[in-house]
Amino acid sequence: MYITQLTIQIRRQPPSPTPKRDALQSLPGSGSVRVEIVTNTGVTGVGEAGFGRIAGAPDALAALIEHELKPLILGQDPAFVRGLHQAMLAETEYHGSQGLATFGIAALDTALWDCLGRANGIPCWQLWGGIHRRVPAYAMVGWLNYDDGEVQAICRQAVDQGFRAVKIKVGFPTLQQDIQRVEVVRRAVGDAIGIMVDANQSLTAAEAVGRGRAFESLGCVWWEEPIPADDIDGYAELARALDIPIATGENLYSAADFARFLRRDAVDIVQPDLRRVGGPTALLQIGSMAAAFRRPYASHGGGPVQLNVMACLPNALYLETGLIPPDSPLRLEEGTVQIPDGPGFSWA
Numbered sequence: 001m002y003i004t005q006l007t008i009q010i011r012r013q014p015p016s017p018t019p020k021r022d023a024l025q026s027l028p029g030s031g032s033v034r035v036e037i038v039t040n041t042g043v044t045g046v047g048e049a050g051f052g053r054i055a056g057a058p059d060a061l062a063a064l065i066e067h068e069l070k071p072l073i074l075g076q077d078p079a080f081v082r083g084l085h086q087a088m089l090a091e092t093e094y095h096g097s098q099g100l101a102t103f104g105i106a107a108l109d110t111a112l113w114d115c116l117g118r119a120n121g122i123p124c125w126q127l128w129g130g131i132h133r134r135v136p137a138y139a140m141v142g143w144l145n146y147d148d149g150e151v152q153a154i155c156r157q158a159v160d161q162g163f164r165a166v167k168i169k170v171g172f173p174t175l176q177q178d179i180q181r182v183e184v185v186r187r188a189v190g191d192a193i194g195i196m197v198d199a200n201q202s203l204t205a206a207e208a209v210g211r212g213r214a215f216e217s218l219g220c221v222w223w224e225e226p227i228p229a230d231d232i233d234g235y236a237e238l239a240r241a242l243d244i245p246i247a248t249g250e251n252l253y254s255a256a257d258f259a260r261f262l263r264r265d266a267v268d269i270v271q272p273d274l275r276r277v278g279g280p281t282a283l284l285q286i287g288s289m290a291a292a293f294r295r296p297y298a299s300h301g302g303g304p305v306q307l308n309v310m311a312c313l314p315n316a317l318y319l320e321t322g323l324i325p326p327d328s329p330l331r332l333e334e335g336t337v338q339i340p341d342g343p344g345f346s347w348a
């Protein structure tokens with residue numbers, strides 16, 4: 001089997017008039033790039049990379065895939081997906097295999113695995129060897145721009161859907177405001193529901209220790225990205241100083257980045273992002289490495305690729321998702337969601 005065609009499709013999305021906001025940035029959304037590979041046997045595979053912001057990002061990514069990555073993929077056998085992953089990293093090394101490059105590598109790596117699964121008529125988790133049929137999921141719903149009433153309503157809605165944990169944004173100007181936000185949500189969801197807090201890199205290490213102690217005493221599940229993502233010394237200090245688990249990784253770019261954090265005991269829960277680490281090949285590597293360090297894996301973002309990966313990880317802790325829309329194939333049962341059963345990364 002070899003790849004005869006690769007199509008690249010830009011999906012533009014007008015900016016939302018009411019963008020969500022966290023402590024770092026506003027997220028109006030700006031579209032995505034979808035790739036599809038076609039093989040000589042007629043089997044296809046699809047992958048996609050989306051952007052929460054930066055209006056020109058989809059066009060820039062499409063150009064990078066067209067000019068740099070596509071020539072490496074055409075004519076190749078998808079069965080050599082790990083080899084192609086290495087080739088894409090090597091090709092982009094000159095300008096940096098991080099940032100936009102990993103978004104493109106992720107889309108193609110996803111399409112290659114999807115194609116392999118479809119060629120064999122089985123889900124990717126079966127190609128890799130599974131452990132779980134279902135994994136716990138939490139709802140990331142508590143955006144920073146919501147007022148108290150709004151955040152209570154949406155968190156209650158998540159609980160009504162069957163979630164047993166919700167995540168809220170913190171990193172308000174003062175500690176008192178952060179405490180108040182957790183208390184407001186606690187009143188809405190009750191004592192049995194887990195609450196994760198996420199400051200999106202907005203604090204100094206000293207401030208993050210103080211707020212972490214407060215979140216600890218409020219019984220929060222984890223303390224996410226309190227300080228800049230690359231501050232490994234700061235994260236090591238926080239993990240030492242606090243009992244609440246420190247979760248980070250959505251802004252790290254490679255298995256080597258995660259290796260440095262794990263070696264330094266600078267992370268308690270790893271949270272790799274499909275696009276930033278460069279696709280399922282890298283997610284599997286990071287998940288297995290974290291398992292060897294006995295650290296849980298929580299996805300950054302949801303979707304069928306993360307679910308297929310988590311099905312194979314002994315340390316799978318939580319899938320991140322939003323409220324489940326009526327047309328979604330996801331079904332919550334006792335706070336868990338099912339692993340997709342369709343070929344490749346498809347649902348059915």
Ligand SMILES: [Mg+2]
Nearest residue numbers: 198224225250
């Ligand atoms: Mg986060």
